[in-house]
Amino acid sequence: MIIDALNCSNWDESLFLEAQAGGVTCAHVTLAVWETARETLHQVEKWNRFFRDYPELIMRVTSADDIRQAKQLGKVGIMLGFQNCSPIEDDLGLVEIFHQLGIRVMQITYNNASLLGSGCYEPNDGGLTRFGREVVAEMNRIGMVVDLSHVGERTTLDAIQASEIPVAVTHSNPHWLSHIPRNKSETVLRELAAADGMLGCSLYPFLIGGPQVTLQQFCESMARAAELMGAEKLGIGTDLVRKCTPEYLDWLRSGRWTQAKSYGPAGPDAKPGWPEWQDWFKSPLDFGAVADGLRAAGFSEQETAGIMGENWLRFFEKVIG
Amino acid sequence: MIIDALNCSNWDESLFLEAQAGGVTCAHVTLAVWETARETLHQVEKWNRFFRDYPELIMRVTSADDIRQAKQLGKVGIMLGFQNCSPIEDDLGLVEIFHQLGIRVMQITYNNASLLGSGCYEPNDGGLTRFGREVVAEMNRIGMVVDLSHVGERTTLDAIQASEIPVAVTHSNPHWLSHIPRNKSETVLRELAAADGMLGCSLYPFLIGGPQVTLQQFCESMARAAELMGAEKLGIGTDLVRKCTPEYLDWLRSGRWTQAKSYGPAGPDAKPGWPEWQDWFKSPLDFGAVADGLRAAGFSEQETAGIMGENWLRFFEKVIG
Numbered sequence A, B: 001m002i003i004d005a006l007n008c009s010n011w012d013e014s015l016f017l018e019a020q021a022g023g024v025t026c027a028h029v030t031l032a033v034w035e036t037a038r039e040t041l042h043q044v045e046k047w048n049r050f051f052r053d054y055p056e057l058i059m060r061v062t063s064a065d066d067i068r069q070a071k072q073l074g075k076v077g078i079m080l081g082f083q084n085c086s087p088i089e090d091d092l093g094l095v096e097i098f099h100q101l102g103i104r105v106m107q108i109t110y111n112n113a114s115l116l117g118s119g120c121y122e123p124n125d126g127g128l129t130r131f132g133r134e135v136v137a138e139m140n141r142i143g144m145v146v147d148l149s150h151v152g153e154r155t156t157l158d159a160i161q162a163s164e165i166p167v168a169v170t171h172s173n174p175h176w177l178s179h180i181p182r183n184k185s186e187t188v189l190r191e192l193a194a195a196d197g198m199l200g201c202s203l204y205p206f207l208i209g210g211p212q213v214t215l216q217q218f219c220e221s222m223a224r225a226a227e228l229m230g231a232e233k234l235g236i237g238t239d240l241v242r243k244c245t246p247e248y249l250d251w252l253r254s255g256r257w258t259q260a261k262s263y264g265p266a267g268p269d270a271k272p273g274w275p276e277w278q279d280w281f282k283s284p285l286d287f288g289a290v291a292d293g294l295r296a297a298g299f300s301e302q303e304t305a306g307i308m309g310e311n312w313l314r315f316f317e318k319v320i321g
Helices: A013-021 A037-053 A064-073 A093-100 A130-142 A153-162 A186-194 A215-229 A246-254 A284-296 A301-319 B013-021 B037-053 B064-073 B093-100 B130-142 B153-162 B186-194 B215-229 B246-254 B284-296 B301-319
Strands: A002-007 A024-032 A058-060 A076-082 A103-107 A145-147 A198-201 A234-236 B002-007 B024-032 B058-060 B076-082 B103-107 B145-147 B198-201 B234-236
Touching: A002 A198, A002 A234, A002 A284, A002 A301, A013 A024, A013 A076, A013 A284, A024 A037, A024 A064, A024 A103, A024 A301, A037 A058, A037 A076, A037 B037, A037 B093, A058 A064, A064 A076, A064 A301, A093 A103, A093 A130, A093 B037, A130 A145, A130 A153, A153 A186, A186 A198, A186 A215, A198 A215, A198 A301, A215 A234, A215 A284, A234 A301, A284 A301, B002 B198, B002 B234, B002 B284, B002 B301, B013 B024, B013 B076, B013 B284, B024 B037, B024 B064, B024 B103, B024 B301, B037 B058, B037 B076, B058 B064, B064 B076, B064 B301, B093 B103, B093 B130, B130 B145, B130 B153, B153 B186, B186 B198, B186 B215, B198 B215, B198 B301, B215 B234, B215 B284, B234 B301, B284 B301
Parallel strands: A002 A024, A024 A076, A058 A076, A076 A103, A103 A145, A198 A234, B002 B024, B024 B076, B058 B076, B076 B103, B103 B145, B198 B234
Antiparallel strands: none
């Protein structure tokens, strides 16, 4: 079973077919980064339409059982999520509303400070806010994954502590693979594992240290993470951006919060366009190669199966039911 | 079983208790009259909170089976609905979104012209609009009751024709009881019945012809409606406004569409405050008296049980499942 804990692609029929061909049982997709509540409803509508238009290819998943059913039916299970808290605006009740609409993952911040806490590109991180603590408690109550990928260090640590159920970093790597703010410190990884949380290692070029980094180097980093956290706390969250447009990249980076083009403090990402991906991972068709790489790096069959999907399944079972 | 097909009260714990004491198994409540999509989400939140806070008193009902369960548990089943299409704005996909959030009834217009058609107080009625036809088809597809109570005559007739499943007038009376635009012509009643639709007779003073009208007169009007439509096409939709504030009355009447106080063209309603109700019906505690009145007007036990709730149950089973 392959679960991709973050796939930010500009989905269409061809990408559903590609994910199915790659054996993907579940992909967590992004409906919002800067969108308001109203704008996000339109994104939910888009997915309602997809589920109606491609019933043989994809299905909505909102629970671990749904994921198992997707596996059985050979469909790509789609888990809806947000990479920011912008959809809930300043309104705690919207967490339940979006849960009713099928959302199962929400990231606390996206690079910048949000109403919940600080993002990974903020020079100062004030930690989880008063509203942030309310929202984490509500997400716990209702069964929504607290995602800490683009979140600042202090806010990340605060959220790990505040949450009464395990949290996740769905798509980041350890600092040792690439020491950039979007990746995570050993402190974070240790606290995350201690709280039974998950790390989804990302295949985004900039997060692995550039496209020249080899599959072997990536898998060795995962082996090191396994030593620190335990192999059962690891998964994959590719951060694939298939068919995404330059306009979407501008939206992700600059939203409405700046009129400049903002590329973040990162080096290799500070370019106007989408990056080239490494030749060993360009699409879901390459997941088999990643599994081979994990085995070559010393992971057992069982550990490899865990990292490729079963660890996420177990995590989702605990958090969203 | 008592089903109140429209109760517009300002609900709180005391009113849940009152409805329960009155034997109400299901009440259709109003979340929106002029509210936008975003504002309506806040109303859904309010009800989510009620369902969490009063689990012994009320339950969300979204199907006929839910209503039967409410009956069995002695709870007041709450069916969420809109008295206008303002929540869907200009966006067809919002019909499904609000269905996902539990909405099961939407009125096409509220007194004024809407994007779907003309209201009962418009001097000219252009009938169901292009968007209106799309929305009726979508409501049919998805299982949402098309409510035509505050709708203009031509738009009402168009919607009856356009809908492929039965529609309802949840809270109006026949013109013969009070000849005002908010009540319905014999033509409408005949077409409604021919399409297997339902008429919910209202107990709102202004709609029965004033508080001096007797229970006997009201029940004789229902007997006349039964001759025209069949007793199985009749139900009750009180339009109760328990604990509603003067500010809410202003909102209902004037929304944001006028800065004047608009009381509509109706006579007895053209007063600033909420009306006094007739002494024989002031709250859900008086439903028993209405049932007695129906029997006295010649309805059989079975017909009376139908009008008090079972006809609505059968209708909801067909329309929302």
